[in-house]
């Protein structure tokens with residue numbers, strides 16, 4: 001690969017600057033791909049890639065727990081199970097963004113309908129850490145079960161939209177093929193759930 005670098009540094013005088021730039025880009029891409037292949041051939045490459053492979057497989061095959069939102073110190077925050085927290089390739093961040101989208105929605109609904117924060121009493125005193133009974137509270141205080149159900153579906157559609165965009169961006173920025181493949185799968189699952197919510201079905205989570 002050294003000869004490629006030399007070539008990049010000493011462009012042929014007959015090649016136009018634009019063409020040279022394009023060729024340089026093409027070669028850099030080629031070099032990145034070769035490096036990725038080389039990674040899997042070296043000893044450290046094998047171990048780091050096989051660790052990543054294990055992390056991805058463990059997440060895909062054994063993580064069936066569900067993320068949510070809960071109260072901590074009178075604030076509404078994401079509640080990620082350990083196996084989601086450990087999800088590789090940026091997947092954990094995207095699930096967190098999904099949950100924070102719910103947190104924003106629930107906060108707005110409670111402020112407008114109940115005149116209080118979802119994690120605090122009307123006098124501002126915070127609930128105990130770990131509280132997550134937002135649906136029970138809303139229905140209990142308004143008696144509007146259907147409003148809550150409709151709210152949840154709308155909120156899921158938004159949250160899955162946020163998650164899909166996050167996963168696709170992670171994939172665009174990832175140079176690791178194992179991650180790109182895992183992110184493609186996660187994005188398609190999230191996109192399907194967003195679709196379910198868009199046609200009025202509760203996709204869950």
Ligand SMILES: [Zn+2]
Nearest residue numbers: 156159204205
């Ligand atoms: Zn959700």
